Amino acid sequence: MGGLIEKLNQLDVLERQKVILKSKKISDFYIDIKKAYGFPEILNEITDRLYALIPKEANCIAASDYGGxxxxxxxxxxxxxxxxxxxxxKKNHGLNKLIDGYIPNPKDKIAIVDDVMTTGTSLKKIIKIIKPTKAKILGCYVVVNRGKADLKYPLHWLFEAKDFFEK
Incomplete structure (x- = not known):
């Protein structure tokens, strides 16, 4: 995996500054994987490596936000x-739905993806919205795991935050 981490580091995805995270916690660094999305070769490599973690029985992929x-x-x-x-x-206009695109059903096996997991807030929100569909959630798959979360589903990742500090 050394090659991909080097490419991400060349894009300066690690920002060393004080930031407020989605969880409202203050951190002295931020990992911005979204910078890689502007580079098709790197996005494709992330895509392939993340997909390799997902069980082949998955027939559906779910995400929210700009990162996922x-x-x-x-x-x-x-x-x-x-x-x-x-x-x-829900939006205040239109059809007021929480799920767009493919609507899962009980026969589906879903993998949830995101760019960075810190406390699991985003992943938990996705899980809560998918659960009523009765689809089977196989797990959560992220590019970077920078924290701990009790998701009640397996969490898989390509990198840990510490990997970006090791050069």
């Missing part, structure tokens, strides 16, 4: 998995 949706779309398009788009909250 590009990954899920790339995996869906390249590997033929149905794509489920999760909204964080």
């Amino acid at each position: 949706l590009p990954l899920a779309t790339a995996i869906s398009s390249k590997y033929g998995l149905n794509l489920t788009l999760i909204r964080n909250k």
Whole structure:
């Protein structure tokens, strides 16, 4: 995996500055995997490596937000998995739905993807929205694991935050 981490480090995905994370915690660094999405070769490599972690029985991929949706779309398009788009909250206009794209059913086996997992807030929200569909959630698959979370589903990752500090 050394090659990919080097490419990500060349893009300066590790930002060493004080930031407020989605979890409202303050951190002295931020890992911005979204920078890699602008480079097709790197996005494809992330896509392939993340897909390699997902059980082959998966027929659906789900994500939300700017970090997860590009990954899920790339995996869906390249590997033929149905794509489920999760909204964080209902809109005040239109059809007022939380799930767009493919609507999972009890026969589906879903993999949830995201760019970075810190406390699991985003993944838990996706799980909560998918559960009523009765689809089987196989696990959560992220590019970077920078924290701990009790997700009640397996969590798999390509890198840990510490990998970006080792040069």
